Amino acid sequence: MRKIQVLTVLLGVFLMMAPLPARSDSKIHSGKTVAEANPPEEVERPIPNLFITPPPLSEGIFPCSDCHADQKTNPNRRELTEFHENIKLINHAEKQRWCLDCHNPDDRDYLRLASGKLVTFEESYYLCGQCHGTIFRDWKAGVHGKRTGEWNGKKVYRLCVQCHNPHNPRFKPITPKPPPIKPADIK
Amino acid sequence: MKEPKISPPREHKVARRSFLKGAALGSVALALPSRDADASIWDAFFQKHFREMNDKELKKVLKRLEQEYAEKYGVDIDISANKPLSGVLFGYGLDLSRCIGCRRCVYACVGENNQSRDPQIQWITVLRFKKGDKWVNDLENADKYYNPDKVPEEGYFYMPTQCQQCENPPCVSACPTQATWKEDDGIIVVDYNWCIGCRYCMAACPYGARHFNWTGPGIPKDEINTKTHYLGNRPRYHGIVEKCTFCIQRTRNTPGRYPACVEICPVGARKFGNMLDPKSEIRYCIENKRIFRLKEDLNTYPKFFYFFAT
Numbered sequence A: 001m002r003k004i005q006v007l008t009v010l011l012g013v014f015l016m017m018a019p020l021p022a023r024s025d026s027k028i029h030s031g032k033t034v035a036e037a038n039p040p041e042e043v044e045r046p047i048p049n050l051f052i053t054p055p056p057l058s059e060g061i062f063p064c065s066d067c068h069a070d071q072k073t074n075p076n077r078r079e080l081t082e083f084h085e086n087i088k089l090i091n092h093a094e095k096q097r098w099c100l101d102c103h104n105p106d107d108r109d110y111l112r113l114a115s116g117k118l119v120t121f122e123e124s125y126y127l128c129g130q131c132h133g134t135i136f137r138d139w140k141a142g143v144h145g146k147r148t149g150e151w152n153g154k155k156v157y158r159l160c161v162q163c164h165n166p167h168n169p170r171f172k173p174i175t176p177k178p179p180p181i182k183p184a185d186i187k
Numbered sequence B: 001m002k003e004p005k006i007s008p009p010r011e012h013k014v015a016r017r018s019f020l021k022g023a024a025l026g027s028v029a030l031a032l033p034s035r036d037a038d039a040s041i042w043d044a045f046f047q048k049h050f051r052e053m054n055d056k057e058l059k060k061v062l063k064r065l066e067q068e069y070a071e072k073y074g075v076d077i078d079i080s081a082n083k084p085l086s087g088v089l090f091g092y093g094l095d096l097s098r099c100i101g102c103r104r105c106v107y108a109c110v111g112e113n114n115q116s117r118d119p120q121i122q123w124i125t126v127l128r129f130k131k132g133d134k135w136v137n138d139l140e141n142a143d144k145y146y147n148p149d150k151v152p153e154e155g156y157f158y159m160p161t162q163c164q165q166c167e168n169p170p171c172v173s174a175c176p177t178q179a180t181w182k183e184d185d186g187i188i189v190v191d192y193n194w195c196i197g198c199r200y201c202m203a204a205c206p207y208g209a210r211h212f213n214w215t216g217p218g219i220p221k222d223e224i225n226t227k228t229h230y231l232g233n234r235p236r237y238h239g240i241v242e243k244c245t246f247c248i249q250r251t252r253n254t255p256g257r258y259p260a261c262v263e264i265c266p267v268g269a270r271k272f273g274n275m276l277d278p279k280s281e282i283r284y285c286i287e288n289k290r291i292f293r294l295k296e297d298l299n300t301y302p303k304f305f306y307f308f309a310t
């Protein structure tokens, strides 16, 4: 009998306490300053100071300013017919994206971030990182992408475009190496 | 022509074994190498366990082995015996959402580690699973002989396996001669000169990671990797067991190269590093990815971590 009483009391206490966290929670919420509500972004991991392979620029095409310097920029979204006809966005946000979202219209030798900041072709990872934040984070930590060199020394990082064609980024299927010999086929 | 000698040739091991038998029967002399046998045969016969040799003895053994390999294979093979680096515990990561099953890693490993081409020995096996199938504890139903024109294939995923370098390795406890053991950097090694080929370790390994040499290794002379380690990729003998060593001959250096399978993987699915270094890639994987290990219920604690990255 005593046990039941104790349990009932405990249950009562428990029920009284249960809504508490929710209430104090909302209080904290409303009392928050703007800075608290939007904590500063985690200090950005620096780009590792490691050897990065050069971008695979097509020969005879770069510097872009060779042709584009005296050309008027046509900002209209369109299919390219006179030049670069083979460049099409395939499975890479073709509805939302267009050349000048990445290529700087005023000086084509640079790429341009959404913020307006210019970046070189050697730093194109900033451009890719704008949309692919989690992958950019992994890449900086040395986890996304092919990594060669020394596990405790100099590492070779590859640019995103070394493995992914930026206009058609999906990894292309390749021929596998031969399967192992089945035990039954061992002579 | 005189048969080139290489230790421990079959007779030597038989000799070691029958020596003990002979000793029991009190007829030791019968089992020993004959008196006019070459000095190196005596040296090979009395070669100590790797862990019992001092630096001087080890140097002598390495020199003798290099001579024997040169005679047998006709190439100069350099055998190092680098010790584990202090403060290093190796760990390996494999991103299953990246692997496309191309088997580049298998063949890079074969070449780097002097695995027999004929008969074929491969330390890495790439398993293929149907998406959605029951799999992780049912590896026997996986297909390792898949052979399409192109990979990856629609509706499948791939899981490479190799020695998991268990922290609690059943293969080591099974070995009756202590020819296999765990080194301080976590790598499970085999002293090929002490292995008697009983294959208890193969039976004990739950991952099918150990391989037996039914004959001497068949490797074309120009494909022999001459940069070797005593406990790693030096050419093996007929009748002994071998396995992955995280490319001990590459990784145990400062600076140390990545294992060959990490270096070759075209999609960067393979990660490697020092688990004791908080800034290492493998630590990042363990701390930030949803990792799992194979057959965790067996308490072998592999240092090989699988994960699915986004």
Ligand code: SF4
Residues within 6 Å of the ligand: B098, B099, B100, B101, B102, B103, B104, B105, B106, B126, B158, B160, B264, B265, B266, B267, B268, B269, B270
């Ligand atoms: S090389 Fe990389 S992608 Fe190819 S099978 Fe091996 S782990 Fe998978």
Ligand code: SF4
Residues within 6 Å of the ligand: B162, B163, B164, B165, B166, B169, B170, B171, B172, B188, B204, B205, B206, B207, B208, B209, B210, B243, B300
């Ligand atoms: S995977 Fe097998 S061979 Fe490798 S350490 Fe574990 S039990 Fe031993």
